[in-house]
Structures are given as structure tokens and as C-alpha cells.
Amino acid sequence: MFRSLRRFLLLLLSALFLLPAAAADLAEIKARGELRHLGIRYANFVTGSGDGFDVELVRGFAAHLGVRYTLVYSDFYTVIRDLLGREVVRGEDGVRLVGDFPVRGDMIAAGFTVLPWRDAVLLFSEPTFPSQVLLVARAQSPIEPIPGSDALDADVRATRALIGTNSLLVMKGTCLDPANYGLEGVGIDLRAYTRSTNLNEMVPALLNGEAELTLLDAPDVLLDLRKWAGRIKVIGPISDHQLLAAAFPREAPALRDAFNAYLRQIKTDGRYDALVDKYYPGIRRYFPEFFAGQAG
Numbered sequence: 308m309f310r311s312l313r314r315f316l317l318l319l320l321s322a323l324f325l326l327p328a329a330a331a332d333l334a335e336i337k338a339r340g341e342l343r344h345l346g347i348r349y350a351n352f353v354t355g356s357g358d359g360f361d362v363e364l365v366r367g368f369a370a371h372l373g374v375r376y377t378l379v380y381s382d383f384y385t386v387i388r389d390l391l392g393r394e395v396v397r398g399e400d401g402v403r404l405v406g407d408f409p410v411r412g413d414m415i416a417a418g419f420t421v422l423p424w425r426d427a428v429l430l431f432s433e434p435t436f437p438s439q440v441l442l443v444a445r446a447q448s449p450i451e452p453i454p455g456s457d458a459l460d461a462d463v464r465a466t467r468a469l470i471g472t473n474s475l476l477v478m479k480g481t482c483l484d485p486a487n488y489g490l491e492g493v494g495i496d497l498r499a500y501t502r503s504t505n506l507n508e509m510v511p512a513l514l515n516g517e518a519e520l521t522l523l524d525a526p527d528v529l530l531d532l533r534k535w536a537g538r539i540k541v542i543g544p545i546s547d548h549q550l551l552a553a554a555f556p557r558e559a560p561a562l563r564d565a566f567n568a569y570l571r572q573i574k575t576d577g578r579y580d581a582l583v584d585k586y587y588p589g590i591r592r593y594f595p596e597f598f599a600g601q602a603g
Contacts, residue, residue: 331413333372333561342369345381345389345412349506350527351586352418352436355380360586361416364435365553367578368569379412382504383481386415387428391556395428402427413562415554418526420482430560432553433567436587437594439525440482440546442466445513446538450520453543466543474498476509476518483509483522488545510535524549529590548594 336342344365346353353359362378369376381389388394389411393404402424420438421431444450450473453465467490474496477485483506485491498518500509506523510531513521522545523531531539555563573579583590583598591598 331562332559333565336374336413336562337372339374341375341377342372342414343377343379343412344369345379345386345415345417347382347386347417347419348380349383349418350530352416352526353378353380360436360582361418361553363582364570364573365414365416367573368566371569371572372565381411381415381417383478383506384504386417386419387425387554390415390554391428395424397424404428413555413559414566418524418551419554420524421550421552422482422487425554428557429554430557430563432555432563433570434550434552434597435570436526436551436583437590437597438482438549438551439544440488440522440549441525441528442470442520442542442545443510443513443523443528443531443539444520444542446540448519448540450542452541455543459544459547463544463546466545469542470495470520472496473519476500476513476521478504478506478509480504481506482524482549485522490545510539514538525593526551526587526590529587529593548597 331339342365344362346359346361348355351359352361354362357378366376379389388406388408390413391404392408392410394406394408396403396405415429416435418436418438421434425431450469453462453469456462470490475485475490476498477483477490478500479486481504485495485497491497500512500517502508506527509521509523512518514535520542528541532541553563553566555566570579
């Protein structure tokens with residue numbers, strides 16, 4: 308009987324360990340003494356080598372809180388599940404959360420775009436960085452960049468018109484999802500990239516001829532134009548200006564508020580500007596209005 312009771316207790320404990328942990332707010336994180344940062348290897352936000360714009364940003368936040376910093380790698384398909392312990396299902400009637408999964412982190416910071424469907428299930432911080440989705444082609448493509456104007460809406464329409472019957476490489480469930488920009492169901496030859504969830508692979512796939520065009524966001528384009536100099540060109544904008552931010556569970560408003568306070572502090576004392584210059588030199592001339600309003 309004793310052995311049966313012991314076996315039952317062991318099974319019970321094992322089951323408890325497998326249950327998803329509840330979202331932790333500021334008090335729980337301070338008591339635990341650790342902040343788990345969910346990061347995705349993407350551009351210079353999270354390089355995969357233990358550094359990056361968002362890595363340094365969140366590491367500094369953890370130090371500000373007086374807790375240990377831990378980087379937990381995820382990807383764009385599972386990162387919300389890793390934060391909430393629930394899977395996001397998008398449908399015509401909106402988004403819903405299903406299932407039960409282990410909670411692996413306390414916040415997301417990875418060049419993470421604020422999108423309406425994400426905003427429905429997450430708590431976003433104040434903006435950490437600007438972005439915009441652009442249409443990109445191989446340098447030898449006959450499609451020429453639009454002239455550009457002072458009217459962004461007109462530039463977006465002109466860029467979209469150039470897609471025509473050309474194939475377009477996209478990645479569902481990310482900021483490059485065609486559904487975010489009304490590009491599904493309108494006759495465009497969409498080619499979903501599915502070999503991985505790594506957005507850094509989009510340009511190599513384009514250069515390998517997997518599609519005539521691809522979508523990329525502006526911070527990534529800035530780096531790719533240097534890495535693939537002379538091999539790609541920007542055709543024009545597909546989206547309005549976008550905002551990137553850190554994301555938190557809706558049950559963690561105090562943690563989000565503490566991050567916002569820290570973000571304001573480093574924007575005032577110059578540490579934020581130093582991170583921008585370190586990881587994205589030259590970005591200010593593409594988004595002058597955003598960076599002009601970041602001091603203090």
C-alpha cells in the first residue's frame with residue numbers, strides 16, 4: 308500500500324510539473340529573481356550570438372529590476388504560445404486562445420510588430436522601434452522602384468500595382484503575412500516560405516529564384532542592403548509606418564508598466580540612442596519623425 312501511495316504521489320507531482328505555469332507579473336518575477344526574455348533570431352534585434360538590440364534592452368531592464376536575465380529562444384510561430392501557454396487561432400470572427408502549453412517566458416522582445424490580431428491577445432509596451440513592410444526584388448528584376456512621393460498612401464498603391472502577376476514570397480503568421488496587408492484572395496501568386504520560421508532566410512530564398520518578389524520589413528532591409536549589396540533593390544512600401552514593441556501577457560500590467568518606465572528613462576539618458584546607433588546605424592534618416600520624438 309505504501310508503494311502504491313508513493314507511486315500515486317510521484318505521478319501527481321509529475322503532472323503538476325507538466326502543467327503550464329501562470330503568467331507572472333512584476334511581484335512574482337522579483338520574488339523568483341529571474342526575468343525570462345523570449346527572443347527570436349532576427350536581424351539585429353536578437354542575433355543568436357547572445358546580443359542584439361532587444362537583448363541588450365531587456366538585459367538592462369532585468370538589471371534595473373535587480374533580477375537575473377535569461378534569454379529563451381523561440382520563433383515567430385510559437386512565441387505567443389510560449390508567453391501565454393495558449394495557441395492563437397485566427398479566424399474570420401477574430402482571434403481566440405486554445406490549448407494548454409508550458410509557459411517559457413515572461414515577455415517578448417524580438418523586433419515584434421504591433422499588429423491588430425496580436426494586440427487582441429497581448430499587452431504591448433510603448434514603441435521600441437519603427438518599421439514598415441517593403442517590396443523587394445532581385446537587382447536584375449525588370450520591375451523598377453517607384454519614384455516616391457510625399458503621399459504614403461499613393462506610394463503603397465503604386466507599389467502594390469507593380470506586383471501584378473509576379474510571384475511573391477511571404478511568411479504566414481509574421482509581420483510578412485500577406486493577410487495583414489490585403490494581399491490574399493486578390494489574384495497574387497503567393498509563395499509561402501515554410502522551410503523555417505527564420506525571416507533572415509527570405510532574401511537568400513529570393514536570390515535562389517523561389518519567387519520574383521518578397522516582403523521585408525525596413526530594419527531588416529537596412530541590413531540586407533549591406534549584406535547583399537548590389538543583389539537586391541527596394542521597389543516601394545507595402546504598409547504604412549509600423550511600430551515594434553515588447554509584448555506581455557494581459558495578466559502582467561505591472562511588468563509592462565515597469566518596462567515602459569525603464570524605456571522612458573533610457574531614452575532620456577542616452578542609452579537608447581546608443582543601442583540604436585550600435586545595431587541600426589543610419590535608421591534615423593528613414594524614420595526621422597519617430598526618432599525626433601524619442602528624447603525624454
